Amino acid sequence: LKIGIILGTRPEIIKMSPLIRGLQNKNSFLIHTNQHYSENMDKIFFEELNLKRPDYNLNIGSSSHGNQTGRMLVEIEKVLLNEKPDIVLVQGDTNTVLAGALAASKLNIKIAHIEAGLRSFDRKMPEETNRVLTDHISHYLFAPTEIAKKNILREGILEKNIFVVGNTIVDATVQNLKIAEQNKDICTFLSNLTGNNEYFLLTLHRAENTDSVENLSKLVFAITQIVKKYQKQIIFPVHPRTKKKLIEFGLFNDLSKNNLVKVIEPIGYLEFLMLEKNARLIITDSGGVQEEACILNVPCVTLRENTERPETILVNSNILSGCEPEKILNSIDFMLNNNNTWENPFGKGNSGEKIIEILLNK
Numbered sequence: 001l002k003i004g005i006i007l008g009t010r011p012e013i014i015k016m017s018p019l020i021r022g023l024q025n026k027n028s029f030l031i032h033t034n035q036h037y038s039e040n041m042d043k044i045f046f047e048e049l050n051l052k053r054p055d056y057n058l059n060i061g062s063s064s065h066g067n068q069t070g071r072m073l074v075e076i077e078k079v080l081l082n083e084k085p086d087i088v089l090v091q092g093d094t095n096t097v098l099a100g101a102l103a104a105s106k107l108n109i110k111i112a113h114i115e116a117g118l119r120s121f122d123r124k125m126p127e128e129t130n131r132v133l134t135d136h137i138s139h140y141l142f143a144p145t146e147i148a149k150k151n152i153l154r155e156g157i158l159e160k161n162i163f164v165v166g167n168t169i170v171d172a173t174v175q176n177l178k179i180a181e182q183n184k185d186i187c188t189f190l191s192n193l194t195g196n197n198e199y200f201l202l203t204l205h206r207a208e209n210t211d212s213v214e215n216l217s218k219l220v221f222a223i224t225q226i227v228k229k230y231q232k233q234i235i236f237p238v239h240p241r242t243k244k245k246l247i248e249f250g251l252f253n254d255l256s257k258n259n260l261v262k263v264i265e266p267i268g269y270l271e272f273l274m275l276e277k278n279a280r281l282i283i284t285d286s287g288g289v290q291e292e293a294c295i296l297n298v299p300c301v302t303l304r305e306n307t308e309r310p311e312t313i314l315v316n317s318n319i320l321s322g323c324e325p326e327k328i329l330n331s332i333d334f335m336l337n338n339n340n341t342w343e344n345p346f347g348k349g350n351s352g353e354k355i356i357e358i359l360l361n362k
C-alpha cells in the first residue's frame with residue numbers, strides 16, 4: 001500500500017504532523033503545494049515539529065482562487081501519475097485540499113479526508129465549498145465528532161465510509177505542549193513578550209473579516225476598545241494576509257501605536273501553544289485556534305457569525321461574536337465569567353494512530 005500526503009498551509013502542516021510521523025517508515029511520500037511559503041508560515045513548523053521535508057515542493061504560492069487551485073491541480077496530477085499511490089491523504093478545507101482531492105479523484109486514486117464533515121452552512125466561505133466537494137469525492141471520511149458524521153450522513157455519504165476518530169489537533173496539542181513547557185527558551189520568550197502580565201491573545205485572517213474595509217475597521221476599533229476597557233494587553237501575531245490588508249486600508253498604525261496592543265509576526269507552534277495556554281482569553285476567527293482554546297481550557301470569543309466547530313459552543317468553551325464592537329465586548333464579558341470546566345469533545349489525542357490503523361488494515 002502506497003500513501004501520498006498532500007498539504008500546503010500552516011494548519012495542515014500542524015494537523016498532519018501526527019500522520020507524517022506515523023507514516024514516515026511506511027511506503028509514503030509528501031507533497032507540499034507551498035500555498036503557504038513565508039518562513040514563519042511554513043518552514044518553521046517542519047523544523048519545530050521535526051518533520052521530514054516534503055518529497056515534492058510545488059511552489060504554487062499566492063494567487064486568485066481559480067489560478068491557485070488550477071495550478072495546484074496540474075502540478076499535483078504530474079506527481080500522482082509518477083508516484084501512483086493507492087491512497088491520497090488531505091486534511092481540512094483549503095484550496096490545497098480541493099486541488100489534491102480533485103487530482104486524485106480524476107486518476108481513480110482513493111482519497112482519505114481528515115477532518116471530514118465540518119459544515120458552517122455558509123456557502124460564501126471558500127472553505128465551505130472545499131469541504132463539501134472534498135467530502136463527496138472521498139472514500140475514507142475521518143470525521144472528528146458525531147456531529148460531523150451526522151452532517152455528511154445527511155448529505156447521503158455512506159455510513160461505511162465514515163470513521164469518527166477525533167481530531168489530530170488534540171494529538172498535536174498534547175504532544176507539543178509538553179515539549180514547549182520544558183523548553184527554557186520558549187518560557188523566556190513568553191515572559192519577555194507578556195511581561196508576566198495577564199493578556200488576551202488575538203488572531204485574525206478569515207477573508208470575510210480582512211478583505212472588507214468596513215469589517216476590518218470595526219474589528220480594529222473593537223480591539224482598541226477592548227484594551228481600554230480591560231486594561232490588559234492584547235498579543236496579536238498577525239497573519240500575512242491581515243497585515244497586508246491593515247496596511248492597504250490605513251489601519252495598521254492604529255494598532256501598532258497602541259501601547260497595549262502587541263502586534264508581532266506569526267510565531268512557531270510551540271511558542272503559540274504556550275501563548276494560548278497562558279492567555280486569560282483568546283479572540284480569533286481561526287478554525288484550529290477555536291479547537292485549541294477548547295482543548296487547553298481557555299475561553300474563546302470567535303469573530304464570526306457561524307462556526308463549523310459547534311462542539312465548542314455546545315460545551316461553552318466558545319461564543320460567536322461577529323465583528324460588531326458592542327457584541328464583541330459583551331461576548332468577552334460573558335466568557336470571562338465562565339467557569340472553564342468543559343471537556344474537550346475532539347478526542348483523546350490518538351486520532352493519528354486510529355487513522356493509520358484504519359488505512360493500513362483496509
Ligand code: UD1
Nearest residue numbers: 009010035036037038041062093094095096126127240241
Ligand atoms: C488559507 C486558507 C484558509 C486557512 C488559512 C490558514 C484557502 C481558500 N484559504 O488562507 O482556509 O484558514 O490558509 O492560515 O485555502 N501570504 C504570505 N505568505 C504566505 C502565505 C500567504 O504573505 O506564506 C499572504 C499573501 O499576500 C496571500 C495572502 O496571504 O495573498 C492569502 O494567502 P492564501 O493562501 O490565499 O489564503 P490564507 O488567507 O492564508
Ligand code: UDP
Nearest residue numbers: 011014237266267268269272286287288289
Ligand atoms: N498558529 C501558530 N502560530 C501563529 C498563529 C497560529 O503556530 O502565529 C497555529 C495554531 O496553533 C493553529 C494553527 O496555526 O494550530 C491555525 O492556523 P490558522 O489560524 O492559520 O488556520 P485555520 O485553523 O483557521 O485554518
